[in-house]
Amino acid sequence: MSSVSCKDLSKTFTQGDEIIVGLDQVSINIEEGSFVCLSGPSGSGKTTLLNAIGGLDKPDGGEITIGEQRVDQMRKAELADMRLHNIGFVFQAYNLIPVLTALENVEFVMQVQGRAVAERRPAAMAILEEVGLKGMQDRLPSQLSGGQQQRVAVARAIVSKPTLVLADEPTANLDTKTSAQLMDLFVELNERRRVTFVIATHDPRIMAYCKRLIKMQDGKIVADDLQQPAIAAAG
Amino acid sequence: MSIPLKIISVLAWRNLWRNYRRTSIMLLAIVVGVWAMIFMNALMIGMVDGMVKGGIRNLPGHAQIHHPAYRDDPSVVNNMPAPAGDLLKALGSDGVLGWSARVRVPAVISSERDSRGVILLGVDPVREAGVGFDLSDLVDGRFLEAADDTGLVVGAKLLQRLETRLGKRVVVMSQDPHNNVAERGFRIVGVYSAELDSQEETFIYAGRETVQKMLEMGSAISEVAILGQDYRDLSVWYPALEQAAGSGLEVRDWRELDAFLDTMLGVQDGMALVLIVIIFIALSFGLVNTMVMAVFERIREIGLMQALGMRPSSILYQVLVEAFILLVLGLVLGNLLALLTIAPLESGIDISGIADGAEMFGMSTVLYPALRAGDMVMASVIVMVLGLLSSFLPAWRAAHINPVEAINKI
Numbered sequence: 001m002s003s004v005s006c007k008d009l010s011k012t013f014t015q016g017d018e019i020i021v022g023l024d025q026v027s028i029n030i031e032e033g034s035f036v037c038l039s040g041p042s043g044s045g046k047t048t049l050l051n052a053i054g055g056l057d058k059p060d061g062g063e064i065t066i067g068e069q070r071v072d073q074m075r076k077a078e079l080a081d082m083r084l085h086n087i088g089f090v091f092q093a094y095n096l097i098p099v100l101t102a103l104e105n106v107e108f109v110m111q112v113q114g115r116a117v118a119e120r121r122p123a124a125m126a127i128l129e130e131v132g133l134k135g136m137q138d139r140l141p142s143q144l145s146g147g148q149q150q151r152v153a154v155a156r157a158i159v160s161k162p163t164l165v166l167a168d169e170p171t172a173n174l175d176t177k178t179s180a181q182l183m184d185l186f187v188e189l190n191e192r193r194r195v196t197f198v199i200a201t202h203d204p205r206i207m208a209y210c211k212r213l214i215k216m217q218d219g220k221i222v223a224d225d226l227q228q229p230a231i232a233a234a235g
Numbered sequence: 236m237s238i239p240l241k242i243i244s245v246l247a248w249r250n251l252w253r254n255y256r257r258t259s260i261m262l263l264a265i266v267v268g269v270w271a272m273i274f275m276n277a278l279m280i281g282m283v284d285g286m287v288k289g290g291i292r293n294l295p296g297h298a299q300i301h302h303p304a305y306r307d308d309p310s311v312v313n314n315m316p317a318p319a320g321d322l323l324k325a326l327g328s329d330g331v332l333g334w335s336a337r338v339r340v341p342a343v344i345s346s347e348r349d350s351r352g353v354i355l356l357g358v359d360p361v362r363e364a365g366v367g368f369d370l371s372d373l374v375d376g377r378f379l380e381a382a383d384d385t386g387l388v389v390g391a392k393l394l395q396r397l398e399t400r401l402g403k404r405v406v407v408m409s410q411d412p413h414n415n416v417a418e419r420g421f422r423i424v425g426v427y428s429a430e431l432d433s434q435e436e437t438f439i440y441a442g443r444e445t446v447q448k449m450l451e452m453g454s455a456i457s458e459v460a461i462l463g464q465d466y467r468d469l470s471v472w473y474p475a476l477e478q479a480a481g482s483g484l485e486v487r488d489w490r491e492l493d494a495f496l497d498t499m500l501g502v503q504d505g506m507a508l509v510l511i512v513i514i515f516i517a518l519s520f521g522l523v524n525t526m527v528m529a530v531f532e533r534i535r536e537i538g539l540m541q542a543l544g545m546r547p548s549s550i551l552y553q554v555l556v557e558a559f560i561l562l563v564l565g566l567v568l569g570n571l572l573a574l575l576t577i578a579p580l581e582s583g584i585d586i587s588g589i590a591d592g593a594e595m596f597g598m599s600t601v602l603y604p605a606l607r608a609g610d611m612v613m614a615s616v617i618v619m620v621l622g623l624l625s626s627f628l629p630a631w632r633a634a635h636i637n638p639v640e641a642i643n644k645i
Contacts, residue, residue, distance in 0.1 A: 056542055057639045077546045084544025095539050095642055099253030109543050111242055156543075 004030040004053055004164065004196070009062035011048055011219075022048035023059065024219035030212075032163075033194040035187065035229070037201055037210035045219040046200035047092065050166045053198065054087055055079035066164065084113060088157030090167035095153060096141040102128065102152045103137035109160045127155040130185060132178065146173040154182055158189060165189075167199045171206055183209045187229075240556075243549060247556040257532065261525045262565055265622070268518035269569025270576070272614045275514060277577050277604040279507035283500060284605050287466055290489075290496040296335075296366055296460030297469055298476065299492055303485045305457065311340045312412050314455040315484055325479035330471035332462045333365035338446045339457040342409040344389075344439060346397035353393065353439050355407055357446025357456075360384065366462045368427075368440065376401045376425035384442035386424030390435025394426055401426055407439070411451045419449040515621060522625040526558060530629040537633050538641020551634035558626030565622075566615045577606045 006029075011022040023045050030036055038046040051057040053064060055071050064071040069082065083089070096105045103124055110120035128137055131151040141149050150173045157165055165186070171179035187209055189195045199206060207213055208229065215223035251258045300322075305313040317336050318326055326334045338357030343350055356363075360379035364370055370378055378388055387405065389397075399405060401423050408418040421441060429435045447453065461476065463469055469488055477486045490497040530537065537550055545553075583601040 051639050054542075057637075077548065080541060080544050080546040080549075082544075083542065087544075089542055091542075091642065093642075095535070095542075097536050097539060099250055099536075104249075108540075111246070112543070112545055112549075114239060114242065 003032040003067060004028075004198070005063075005065040006049070006053065007063040007065075009049070009052060009059045009064065011045075011052065011057070011059045021045075021219040023052065023062075026062070026219070026221055028214065028221060028224070030196065030198060032196055033190065034212060035190045035197045035199075035210055036212045036214060037199050037207045038214050038216060039201060039207055040216035040222075041202075043218075044216040046216055047168050048219070049216070050168055050198060050200055054089060054166050055082060084109065085160075086163050088160070088162035088165040090150075090154050090157045090165070090170040092168040092172065096149055096156075098141050101138050101140055102133060102144065102148075105141070105152055106155045106159050109156060113160060123159055124155070127159045128152070131155045132181060147175060147178055150174055151178065151182070154185075158185075158195075161193065162195065164196045164198070167197065169201055169203075170199060171201070171203060176205075179203075179205065240552070243553050243556050244560075247553050247560060250553075251557055251560060254529075257529055258561065261529065261561055262568070264521045264525055265518075265561060265565025265618070266569045266572060268514065268521060269566055269614065269618050270572045272511060272514050272518070272618070273570065273573035273606070273611055274576060274604070275510055276507065276610050276614065277573070277606045278602060279503065279510060280605040280607070280610070281603045283503040283507070285601075285603055286503065287489075287496060287500055290493055296489070297463045297466050298461045298473060298486060298488045300459040300461070300476070300480055301457070301485050301487070303483075306485070306487070309339065309341065309457070311338075311410060311450050311452060311457070314338075314412070314452055314457055315459075317454050317456050318459055321479040322476075322484075325472070325476045326459070326461065328472050328475055330463050331476075332464055333362065334459055334461045335359065335362040335366040336443070336456045336459050337363070338443055338450065338452065338455075340409050340446075340450065342407050342439075344393070344397065345406045345408070346399040346403065348398040349396060351393060351396055351436065353407075354437050355409060355446060356438055356440050357443040358382075358440055359443050360440075363440070366460050372427040372429060374426050374428045376423070378425050379440060379442050382442050383444040384424075385421065385445050386441070387421035388425035388427060388440040389423055390438065391426050391428050392432045392435035393437075393439070394423070396436060399423065407441070407449075409450060413451070417450050419445075515617065518618065519621050519625045522558075522622050523628060526554070526626050526629040527632070529557075530554065530633045533633075534636060534641045538636050538638040541636065541638040542642060547634035550636075551630045554630035554633050555623065555626055558622060558630070562619050562622040566618060569618075570611055570615065573606065573611070577604045580604050 007027050009023045009026040013020045013022055026045070026049060038049060040046055048057065052059045053066070053071070055074060059072060062072065066082070066086070071079070071082070074082065097108065100108065106124040106128060107120050110123065125137065128134065131154055133148060133151055133155070136144065136148065141152070144152065150170065154170060157167070171182060174182060183206060186197055186199075190197050199210070201207060211227065211229055213223070213225050213227055214221055300315070302313040302315045335358060338355070340355050342353055342355035344353050358368070358379065359382040364378065368378065374391055376388070379386060387407070394400065397405065404420050404422050406418055406420050408416060411417040427435070443456070447455070463472055466489060473486075473488060480486045540550060541547065581603065583603045586602050
């Protein structure tokens with residue numbers, strides 16, 4: 001299910017009179033169980049590509065296939081179902097639901113999936129502990145620091161065991177130690193559960209974890225290299 | 236896969252109470268709207284009821300039976316026999332609360348200082364008290380005690396005009412069926428007050444048998460006034476009464492007897508409807524506005540929920556469920572508030588200070604708000620339907636938010 005294929009993806013945005021190219025004929029294949037980093041300067045198209053793969057934004061042209069499903073041809077409800085059951089998102093800004101506690105935010109996706117409290121509560125507590133937020137489950141996002149909020153967002157993205165995780169600058173607000181812990185968690189999930197990761201990042205330390213590094217510029221892929229991860233998962 | 240209603244309800248309930256400030260404002264808007272509708276409706280109905288009941292009591296009765304020529308010429312000649320047989324049986328049927336057989340003739344009343352034209356009512360005091368005369372209106376002395384009572388009960392204003400007082404004798408003069416002057420001395424035994432000065436000046440009450448004897452009309456009467464349970468619905472007893480009266484007598488309901496009152500009732504009903512429609516429109520605008528604001532305030536949150544996999548239809552249901560919960564709470568609180576504010580006013584609101592001239596239209600200067608369960612249910616149903624319809628637009632907009640744009644909204 002988690003292999004991703006994009007063919008001739010294009011997307012433009014209008015800003016006043018100016019037309020900005022988000023994606024320019026981007027074609028890419030990401031195999032199941034990959035650990036891919038998208039790098040490039042701001043405005044290079046990383047976030048646009050992640051949004052298109054996740055069905056959050058419709059491309060102007062081209063095809064996107066996840067597993068056997070054509071994402072670009074799906075209706076809104078089908079896209080929502082696909083995101084709910086298969087994709088975990090980590091957004092650039094933490095994007096937690098402000099009225100829910102850390103625990104409720106993590107539980108949200110499972111709750112929408114219809115899972116019982118008895119099933120979702122222990123899973124949410126365990127993942128919160130795993131991202132270093134033990135004892136903070138009852139805090140509202142406004143009572144958490146930026147780094148803590150990002151960890152809740154990461155916990156929410158992976159708690160329902162998606163087959164594909166799309167992460168946009170997941171460590172942007174984390175300190176070095178927490179970033180490393182988080183990336184270790186990602187690598188472990190990738191290796192143990194064969195979860196596919198596509199991570200957009202500026203951070204060379206994060207790129208060092210990736211098995212494949214795709215460089216983007218002006219909406220185009222300018223480099224696509226397999227690499228030996230410089231940093232392996234701890235433990 | 237659609238989210239079960241239970242989960243949507245839990246999310247909606249939680250969302251409402253985490254945003255207690257916004258929820259409280261919206262709730263307040265609904266409560267005030269519901270309260271205003273019920274309260275204003277109760278006032279309008281109270282006003283109409285007061286006007287009609289006052290008018291009916293002055294007339295009095297929900298219907299009257301006369302000699303066919305009496306309404307054109309209300310003289311003693313156009314009299315009718317006292318109810319008997321089928322008519323008496325019809326007057327005893329279900330739905331008739333009371334009836335009173337009266338002699339009602341134009342007369343002149345004279346004191347030692349002045350004379351006035353009046354309407355002399357010869358009544359059986361027991362029956363009259365149940366139909367046309369409210370004993371609580373007596374301000375001095377007593378009411379008549381029997382049909383052969385020789386006392387006279389007059390209005391306070393008339394007493395003032397005649398420059399006489401309780402206990403003094405007056406002379407009442409009228410015409411008998413043979414066109415001879417009939418007169419009799421009466422002692423004033425009671426004084427009543429009424430909403431209208433004109434009523435106090437016009438109607439004087441004497442025992443029916445005393446008046447019949449004075450006018451030499453045997454047991455004949457001028458009219459039978461009948462009081463039913465609900466002035467709006469006479470269908471239970473009126474047709475049977477008409478049939479029993481036959482063609483020799485004329486039966487008329489209060490609408491025909493007092494066209495002015497009927498017209499005023501129509502005007503008041505229309506005004507009440509306009510007022511209610513205005514309140515409904517204001518309420519619906521308030522609801523749409525607050526719901527739209529609530530949605531836009533949460534645009535990032537809604538976009539995020541979509542991004543995490545909540546279907547547009549689930550978002551729509553959630554906003555509607557939130558509106559439904561708010562509406563239910565608002566209706567309960569609004570109805571309670573209406574009950575709490577109207578109940579203490581049951582003894583009446585004195586509007587004499589702001590209603591100069593209201594008496595001219597037959598309106599009472601004391602307003603009795605009428606809170607009816609049916610009106611509360613109707614107002615609640617209308618607010619619920621209206622509220623859900625009003626919420627649909629913001630709910631639909633919420634469901635069709637572009638998640639990427641919504642998430643990036645500041």
